[in-house]
């Protein structure tokens with residue numbers, strides 16, 4: 212049997228290789244023309260005014276916090292059912308990451324729970340589009356805006372996803388409910404730049420600040436009021452720059468942006484293939500005892516989900532096997548699997564730092580106990596898909 216199928220992996224074609232090679236032989240490896248080209252194409256694709264390319268989604272989330280001026284004394288509310296970076300960004304700037312429970316169908320933030328969890332100093336909700344399914348941004352924004360808080364959408368799972376609301380079609384990154392939207396280009400995500408991420412927004416002020424902080428907080432432009440006796444200000448030659456804020460090196464390279472441009476061209480094919488595989492899984496696994504296929508909740512609609520993950524819920528007690536054993540038995544049949552996610556507030560650092568305890572978000576905890584992610588990536592062949600289906604059927608039946 213060939214090597215075990217991972218739960219996700221990149222898809223690199225000849226065009227991707229050619230795009231990277233071309234930059235490698237050009238004058239710029241970083242800070243060249245591919246960055247703006249990638250940003251423009253990406254912004255156009257999702258329907259946003261501004262896109263800022265950075266070296267990871269983690270950096271994009273960090274910049275979202277800084278651009279919105281979130282810091283010490285502030286709280287953010289997010290989903291516990293997400294990757295660590297979604298919450299860590301608040302801690303980077305001295306704010307308190309806090310958590311609100313998910314709904315049991317989509318496993319995204321539950322607007323009703325959000326309303327109940329709200330406290331006075333919440334500056335932003337960081338919503339997550341788990342597995343690629345759009346969360347209920349209109350409902351979340353309705354709650355947040357009434358309280359004067361921002362909505363930041365961590366769409367790291369969901370590039371290309373869209374949803375319907377009151378008859379209109381809205382894409383993630385191009386809708387009026389998220390103030391800023393973040394995407395990840397890590398290799399397991401839907402499209403890749405190796406490492407990489409994007410921050411998109413329609414707000415020029417935040418975009419400008421994020422762009423500046425991406426590269427050390429430095430500004431290069433014609434400054435007024437020079438020519439004094441101050442040794443820094445005496446002459447403004449072509450070398451002149453000013454550091455106006457404490458920034459970072461969060462830049463994405465030209466090499467990576469060339470790969471991003473090439474991958475963006477393939478995005479529709481990636482998503483179509485992901486939907487095809489999800490359809491085949493759903494059909495084959497829907498009737499299995501003790502297993503639940505992914506649920507969909509409004510405003511998401513099935514054919515607008517880009518499906519980063521295929522996650523089933525298994526009643527391990529009912530089938531008389533632990534999850535560890537199920538994963539091992541799938542592994543014996545060449546099928547890799549993974550668990551997304553341990554609720555973040557249960558992590559030791561979060562318990563120590565903020566005093567969070569088990570029981571805080573019961574739906575997220577019970578989901579964590581049941582969830583399992585099966586292989587899903589566009590390069591899977593129909594034989595691979597069959598292999599996964601047969602393995603799951605066998606493991607669920609053989610008690």
Ligand SMILES: *Cc1c(COP(=O)(O)O)cnc(C)c1O
Pocket residue numbers: 266267268269270293294296297339365367368394395396397406407408
């Ligand atoms: C992958 C991921 C991130 C972090 O992405 P990087 O590009 O690896 O920094 C953030 N949030 C979510 C929900 C993710 O899945």
